[in-house]
Amino acid sequence: MRKTNRALNRARRLVPAVALTAALVGGGAVTATPAFAAAGPLSLTVHAPAVVGFAGGPVEFTEHIGNPGDQGTSVVLDFEIESDLGTPPNALSLDYFSDMTGGWLPVDLKARSEGNRLVNAGGTGKVxxxxxxxxxxLRLGVPMGKPHDGATNGGTGPNLAFRTAVKGWWQDSPVEPPLNDTHVINVEGITNGVxxxxxxAVAGGAPIEFDAVLRNPTPSxxxxxxxxxxxxRHARVEVRGADGTWTVLAPVTTEAEPPAGFYLDGRNSSAAPGSSQTKRVRVxxxxxxxQGATELNPCVFVNEGDGTPFRGTTMCSPGATVRVVAPEPKPTTMPAPTGTPESTGTPAPTPSTGSNGSNGSKPQPGGDAPAAQQAGDVTRAPAAPAASAPAAPAGDAPAAGDRPVGGHLASTGADSDRTGLIAGVGALLVGAGAGAFFLARRRRTS
Structure with missing residues (x-):
């Protein structure tokens, strides 16, 4: 009897439960979920970049939220970016890709100070x-300002502390256990150098040549x-193109800058992530x-103002010093040439004479002896006998005004001895003839 009552009571309790289950299933709705079908526990894995470019574009990365359950859930991501206290406004940017809109949405960052650090905080919408x-x-950047309006001072480096927290979509549904992550991200810049x-360099001389290298080691x-x-500003700067031709660059000057700036790639150029560009330059x-030292200084400007050159985020590198010197003076006298005797003016050697003292050369006009005779071979012509020399007529004697001064004819070289000898013999013959004429006349008179 007791066994029968226990069975009846068990049947009474089972029938309502089965009927309720059948009714719910037949209606197509399940209002309860078994405990093993709940979401969580969630996990967070952040693949943050190691480096972002200072004043460069944003770098994309992902954060993975794991859900081992078989039911979805919704969360929000809260971020904090900690940087130096001197970080200017609009220096940082953070965007997330929204599946709801199918595009990138900015995270609205609000800045606050914490000690000697600045913290920019904001969050996403529902994820x-x-x-x-x-x-x-996600994508994180350090643009240092808006396009064509870059900050001219301040900084964010050398690194950022990037923190992520996962929270429930509803304030009364916290994520348990809490999910947080912190990554340190370095901030590096683009550089150029020579x-x-x-x-x-010679003033007014040939140009000097060198390389100008632009390096972007960042993923921005x-x-x-x-x-x-x-x-x-008076220098002439040229850049060699890919085809080998040289292009003269226009100098750009400002009131505050005595030197001139020369844009090696033009204004509003670009540099890809992880790239290096080399330009051949001559100045x-x-x-x-x-004369003296002059400088070559390379600088990079990002987001310059349209009408204000050299105003933007500025990164300069060590340059080089060139000493301008004067050209070498040109020689004022011609150097003595070297070569054959004809070119140096040295007289040609006289051929050696034979045993008879003759060198085979013809006598010079006027009966001159050969100009070059060895000292021991000089032979004077014998004087003609007085009887054989014709007496000069008395009327043919030269007038006093026609006679040379001192009674001698001008002579040079070896001819002077013979000329004097001939003049003396002539005078002797003239005197002898005059004496004979005088004696003959006297005899006739007597």
Missing amino acids: TVPAGGTDVR SGVPAT AYTNLGNVLFTD SYPADMP
Whole structure:
């Protein structure tokens, strides 16, 4: 009897439960879920970049939210970016990709000070985490201002502390256990520099050549970029193109800058992530350039103002010093030539004479002896006998005004001895003839 009553009571309790279950299933709705079908516990994995570019474009990365359950849930992501206290407004940017809108949405960052650090904080909208988890796409940048309105001072480096917290979509549904992550992200910049610069340049002379190198070691892309070389505003700066031709660059000057800036790639150029560009440059200085040291200084400007060159986020690198020297003076006298005796003016050697003292050369006009005779071979012509020399008529004697001074004819060289001898013999013959004429006349008279 007792066994029968217990069975009846068990049947009474079972029939309502079965009927209720059948009714719910037949209606197509399940209002309760077994405990093992709940979401969670969730997990967070952040794939933050190691480096972002200072004043460069944003770098994309993902954060994975894991969900091992078979039911989806919704969360929000809260972020804090900690940087130096001198970080200017609009220096940081953070965006997330929204599945609801199908595009990128900015995270509205609000700044607050914490000690000697500045914290920019903000969060996403609702993020749906299906069963199995999801990736949230983010991109972080350090633009240092808006396009064409970059900050001219301040900084964010050398690193950022990037913190992420996962919270429930509803304030009364916290995520348990709490999910937080902190990553340190370095901030590095684009650089330019010069290499192979000669130590001296000649004023008014040939140009000097060297390389200008622009390096972007960061994963950020750079736009609105100015790759500038500063030097004396009177210099001539040229860049060699890919086809080997040289292009003269226009100097850009401002009131505050005595030197001129030369844009090696033009204004608003760009540099891809992880890239390196080399330009061959040559510089010449005018002839009236003051002698002494002059500088070659490379700088990079990002987000310059449209009408204000050299105003933007500025990154300069060590340059080079060139000493401008005067050209070498030109020689004022011609150097003595060397070569054959004819070219130096040295007289040609006289051929040696034979045993008879004759060198085979013809006598000079007027009966002159050969000009070159050895000292021991000089032979004077014998004087003609007085009887054989005809007496000069008395009327043929030269007038006093026609006689040479001192009774001698001018002579040079070896002829002077023979001329004097002939003149003396002539005078002797003239005197003898006059004496004979006088004696003959006297005899006739007597």
